[in-house]
Amino acid sequence: MVLGGGGEPCSLCKQTVYPAELMTTGLGRFHFSCFRCTKCARQLQQSTYCQDAKTGRLYCKPHYSQLAVAAGIQAVADGGVDASAGVLVHRKTKTAEEMEVELALDEGALVWVELGMVPDAVSLLGADLADPFVACTVVGRSGEVFTVSSGGGEAEVPRPCVWLRDRSSSANNLRLQHLNEANLLGNVQRRFEARHIYTQTGALELLALNPYAPLCSYDEDQMERYRRARGAPVESAPDEAQQSEEPHIFGVAEEIWRAVSEAEAEGASAGTESRSVVVSGESGSGKTESNRQLLSYFRWRSTGGGDGAAAISRVLALSDVLLESFGNASTVNNHNSSRFGKYLAVDVASNALAGGSFSTYLLETTRLVRRATGERNFHGLYMLCAGAAKHKRAALRLRAAKEHFYTLVSSSDKQREAAAPPDAPTRIERRFDALEDALSQLRGVRAVSVWRALYAGLFSRLVAELNALLRPDGPANGGQYIGLLDIFGFESLETNSLEQLLINYANEALHHLFLRHVFRGFSDEALASVLGDASRIDNRCCVALIDAPPKGLLHILDHQCRAPQGSETAFCLSATQKHEEDPFFTVPKLSRDCSHDASSAFIVRHFAADVLYTSGGFLESNNDTLVGGSHWLRASTEPLVTELFEEDKAVAGTFSSVGGRFAANLKELMARLRSTQTHFVRCMKSNGGALPHTFDAPYVRHALRDRLPKLATPRGIGLTRAGCAPLAPRGLLQKRPAAALASRRRRRPRQGIRAEASLARVASETSRGSS
Structure with a gap:
């Protein structure tokens, strides 16, 4: 779905946007974000609104009625114009x-x-x-x-x-009788209060609300329940398989395991029946825990393979702890936030785990030297300070974590100085760091670059060692696999830098993948007939804003990194000049609440929220070049350090773009996900304060409205229930028409000739298409 051609101005804010982003009324054309009630800011529908013909202000009908009564004006009839009030009320024909x-x-x-x-x-x-x-x-x-x-x-x-509203709740949002925002929220709330944190949305997505409390539904008895659950075969209707069991992460895992195992047993071509699970959601919503439960189920379900499969299972369990220790950290939103993305491909053969491999993305090494207020460094550094053996502590000159400058909880300089006594090690280390920086610059290498490169190299080495243990005989030669994606959630912080832009770029790409799965096979006209503003569903233009050459933000940033006089200011101004008419890009305006303008910041209108990015540090974060540092590191007396940087001989000193490399890796990941049958688990917070068993209705309402993909909104569900969702397996299309035809003939052999002919034709065509 491509947005319309040239831009047109909004009648209210005068901003030039694409025609597809405009709502047409009797008194002009308005941008979607402006099409709100002046009094309550409620988003208005094109089917009914009130507008002042003199001022152009928009109102919802209740607030206009209140204003009319207060002014002694008779309420306006639908479709009429009250000349005395100058208000036009427009109402389309009811559907x-x-x-x-x-x-x-x-x-x-x-x-x-x-x-x-x-x-x-x-x-x-x-x-x-x-x-x-x-x-x-x-x-x-x-x-x-x-x-x-x-x-x-x-x-x-x-x-x-x-x-x-419905009289009772439903385990599947698609089975609600009344599809509206209030009923969706009420259904999720009633299930959460009954300790059911999972709700299905059709056959494609499982919604998981984080209860912020341990539940007793993840033991082996629960696993056995879902393994034994009587459901329809894999090729039958997805909804039928859900009727006998409550939605659960183990239900998703069992469906995937059964499908991959049966495909492998039937000798399906390599990779053709492989499955992937995309676990998405904002930071702190429970993505890591959901992935852990999926992997735990697959390890439990692996019953063959002998000692080899048992060894693979043990390595997978160990990898979970190791990667979290060296790749996770405490942030303002989450005490165990993944600061990297990973995709685990688990090989399945003979109903057992046969191997696996990890691919990792964008380890946030800048956290080593710079963190937001109230955040911590990677978990492993604190573990080392607290748990290292005595002889290790002496050899590494370790003290308590609070005595090391780079493991202190980040705070402002003034707060840190005020809290520290005059002879504190913190002050000494700060002076030593300044001296170290000066000496390192004299040698042509920055100390912070060395530290980041060392940590990234060690992390890559850890992943490589795990992969060697998971596949001791080298890369897998065909077969089916299960992919688990655990990637950083959407972020909008007080200060958003390049890391947040890349994280949100990944979430945009995953959101686009989800939408392509939900609405694949639908024409733009079919989407528009149900969703109205169908063009807004497709976020490909936002993805292109970030990565499309030559005007994408990442390409503009690379150009500034290579330029002799490149700067963050030049980057922002260039981005503004190239994207001033892009509806997904805008710039902040100086005000009392905002100290940034087009020279220091920009705003990207993501699918989840508008995010303000400040450009300070963008060039440094994007430049992964270790000028002069590779030479010194390769000359190290530590064999491991020498090995880590031996591969960099050919490229030492050349510009290495963090954003460009991440974009390339992300595109490879998307291609891999598209080559598998993808399942989606959407994690959401039940409240903003991480309170146990607490449902914050306004918070979840915001998430359902703005963050949950369109399938779980009333209009998205309406599209799926409109009778044109092409999500049924081909086997189902072959069997159901034939079964219905046989049933009709048994009941009424002399009636329904036309219907019988249609059913016979459908059965014949689907059978022919599968041969």
């Missing part, structure tokens, strides 16, 4: 779905009431204003005004505040 909802909104109907639109009703209904919706029952109706009861009181509310 069949809208008519069905209107008929269902009768006395006794179960509904949700959106409290943010009727704050006066909060006390009358005995509700909490912090809750976005309250469950009510319709007890009366007068036109577009409903009398609702919550059990704690009654109130009159206008029609736009009322949403139909």
